[in-house]
Amino acid sequence: MLCFRVLRNGRHLATAGVPGFGVLTSFLTWVRRPDDESRDVPELTLHVGGSMGREYREHLTWCDVNIRAGDVLTVEVREDLEAEPPWERRVDAEVGLDEVARLQLRRKGLEAQLAEVNEELRERGAA
Structure with missing residues (x-):
């Protein structure tokens, strides 16, 4: 099995791998927005x-950590390692549903979002 062995400043963070078919990712993300707390302290x-x-x-997660400027990140792509169990597993709510049930679930989610938007508009006096 192909694995990602991930280190920060030489210290082990995770060895991630997916048996058979799947997707394996490693994302380094920097975010600085003008309108929230990340304006002064970027993520x-x-x-x-x-x-x-x-x-x-x-969906699997092995590592989700904050990084600082100066950290050295290493991602080794290896086939000779065994993956560690992920610390989080999440199965989509749509698993096992037929198309009609999947659409009904999506509608319910969209209705909840619309209710939130309407509430925010009311709070701002724009509704």
Whole structure:
């Protein structure tokens, strides 16, 4: 199995791998927005995760940590290691649903979002 062995400043963070078919990712993200707390303190994070299962609906996370300027990150791509269990597993709510049930679930989610938007508009006096 192909694995990502991830280190920060020489210290082990995770060994991630997905057996069979799947997706394995390692993202380094920097975010600085003008309108929230990240304006003064940008977000810098490392995420190691992936997905597997039929239609890749089981999502896995091995590492989700804050990073600082000066950190040295290493991602080794190895085939001679065994993956550690992920610290988080999440299965999509849509797994096993037929198309009608999947659409009904999406509608419910969109209705909840619309209710939030309407509430925010009311609070701002724009509704």
